[in-house]
Amino acid sequence: MKVNKDGRECASWCDRDHQGENSGPWCRSGMIGGSPGYAELEQEDYEDSPNLDAWAIGRTPEGNPDSHFLTAESVSEAQRLADFIRAVAQMRKPEIRALAANVEKAAAEAWPEKEAEAS
Numbered sequence: 849m850k851v852n853k854d855g856r857e858c859a860s861w862c863d864r865d866h867q868g869e870n871s872g873p874w875c876r877s878g879m880i881g882g883s884p885g886y887a888e889l890e891q892e893d894y895e896d897s898p899n900l901d902a903w904a905i906g907r908t909p910e911g912n913p914d915s916h917f918l919t920a921e922s923v924s925e926a927q928r929l930a931d932f933i934r935a936v937a938q939m940r941k942p943e944i945r946a947l948a949a950n951v952e953k954a955a956a957e958a959w960p961e962k963e964a965e966a967s
């Protein structure tokens with residue numbers, strides 16, 4: 849039985865070497881899928897179930913590497929995330945950029961003090 853540094857049994861999907869020098873105590877999958885879009889599972893040792901991170905690896909308009917992720921904490925959240933990504937995939941790039949701008953606009957209206965903090 850593979851265990852983490854605290855002696856807890858590893859998740860079946862864990863591919864981390866917990867005996868390694870730089871290994872944390874929590875379980876982590878490798879990349880599920882490949883770049884530029886992949887999923888990754890991680891489970892802190894105090895959590896009862898894993899988090900799923902959906903990663904998008906891209907480039908800034910200036911051409912610099914740029915990566916972002918969204919986290920799902922349950923199978924239903926993961927399904928909503930997958931459905932959202934599929935819906936976005938049906939949109940044209942200007943529509944996707946408009947969606948991002950609309951999210952920022954709504955956030956600024958909802959939490960104006962947060963926008964002030966960020967700038």
Ligand SMILES: [Zn+2]
Pocket residue numbers: 851852857858859862863864866874875876
């Ligand atoms: Zn593990």
